[in-house]
Amino acid sequence: MSYPGLIAETVSFQGHNGDKGEAYYARPTAPGKAPGVVLIHHLPGWDEWICEATRKLAHHGFSTIAPHLYFREGPGSPDDLGARVRAAGGVADEQVVGDSKAAAAWLRARPEVNGKVGVIGFCSGGRHAFLVCCRTTEFDAMVDCWGGNVVVDDPKALNAKRPVAPIDLADKINCPILGLFGNDDANPTADQVNRTEAVLKKLGKDYTFHRYDGAGHAFFNAARISYRPEQAADGWAKVFAFFHKHLG
Amino acid sequence: MCSYIVEKAKLVGSAKGPSGWMRVDTANVYYDHPFHAPLDHALGIDFICEADGGRERVAVELSRQSALDLIDAIKAALASGDAAHAQAPQECVTLAASQADVARLF
Numbered sequence: 001m002s003y004p005g006l007i008a009e010t011v012s013f014q015g016h017n018g019d020k021g022e023a024y025y026a027r028p029t030a031p032g033k034a035p036g037v038v039l040i041h042h043l044p045g046w047d048e049w050i051c052e053a054t055r056k057l058a059h060h061g062f063s064t065i066a067p068h069l070y071f072r073e074g075p076g077s078p079d080d081l082g083a084r085v086r087a088a089g090g091v092a093d094e095q096v097v098g099d100s101k102a103a104a105a106w107l108r109a110r111p112e113v114n115g116k117v118g119v120i121g122f123c124s125g126g127r128h129a130f131l132v133c134c135r136t137t138e139f140d141a142m143v144d145c146w147g148g149n150v151v152v153d154d155p156k157a158l159n160a161k162r163p164v165a166p167i168d169l170a171d172k173i174n175c176p177i178l179g180l181f182g183n184d185d186a187n188p189t190a191d192q193v194n195r196t197e198a199v200l201k202k203l204g205k206d207y208t209f210h211r212y213d214g215a216g217h218a219f220f221n222a223a224r225i226s227y228r229p230e231q232a233a234d235g236w237a238k239v240f241a242f243f244h245k246h247l248g
Numbered sequence: 249m250c251s252y253i254v255e256k257a258k259l260v261g262s263a264k265g266p267s268g269w270m271r272v273d274t275a276n277v278y279y280d281h282p283f284h285a286p287l288d289h290a291l292g293i294d295f296i297c298e299a300d301g302g303r304e305r306v307a308v309e310l311s312r313q314s315a316l317d318l319i320d321a322i323k324a325a326l327a328s329g330d331a332a333h334a335q336a337p338q339e340c341v342t343l344a345a346s347q348a349d350v351a352r353l354f
Binding site for chain 2: 042043044045047076079080082083084086087089090123187216217218223224225226
């Protein structure tokens with residue numbers, strides 16, 4: 001079922017440490033309450049495709065908020081803020097967890113949201129989605145879209161901002177997980193996806209992983225040559241079905 | 249691949265940014281997902297001035313091959329420039345002499 005009528009707007013929310021930032025919010029206008037989704041953007045930032053993905057989730061019935069994780073670097077265009085964050089070594093995990101929890105609370109305070117909130121992240125946001133569900137019980141379902149560095153093979157990748165590999169916290173996850181991955185991806189590699197799955201299986205977590213041949217990283221993103229229309233269509237359908245099953 | 253890996257090069261020079269010409273003292277160089285270029289990965293360079301706060305930048309996102317071609321072009325330009333400018337001291341003397349001649353007229 002689709003919800004072509006929707007409202008999309010930039011909103012204000014209070015993130016980690018009470019910092020006030022902006023977010024993109026899209027919701028179906030159909031009467032009744034809708035499930036909520038927090039969308040965590042990829043490393044390049046809060047860009048046009050992230051807004052498109054937010055509206056796509058609204059089109060399929062989810063009130064979706066995409067917090068601008070780089071708002072503290074502002075004001076400025078999202079690409080310039082992303083460049084500053086990249087040069088500074090990325091955003092701290094602790095801050096992303098705080099911003100994501102705040103975005104979930106923002107959704108639950110909305111009268112049009114049914115009280116259930118999921119989280120989805122792409123690329124570095126996939127790792128963040130995984131991490132957030134290790135660190136908080138705010139979310140009722142989690143989708144990891146090709147999040148790299150969930151498994152960390154090079155200890156040098158751990159630092160003050162990213163002190164722990166998310167896989168080492170996986171025992172804390174208490175919501176169902178959907179993982180979508182391209183078999184040609186370099187980060188995460190197919191082997192790393194296999195190892196992530198092995199840990200989740202050993203821990204008895206509720207997870208479903210889908211691996212796509214002929215796809216690498218970011219295969220949903222129509223703005224990139226990595227876009228794979230058939231795999232993306234199938235992946236999106238799995239995301240919508242998963243969220244509707246667990247969020248209503 | 250969302251690596252966060254950034255190489256920094258110290259620079260002396262200027263670049264034309266969103267507010268006009270500015271001095272630059274740093275190039276942040278990375279090979280990762282681009283923001284604008286229709287590529288899976290791109291060589292990105294952000295020319296900034298950290299001494300002035302680094303708020304403005306001049307950015308490029310290049311394909312891997314064109315980045316390598318640019319390196320060759322820079323080296324070629326420097327080499328041919330060095331050869332050409334080997335004559336520069338004499339030209340400078342000539343120019344200085346001309347200026348001195350002009351100055352003497354006033």
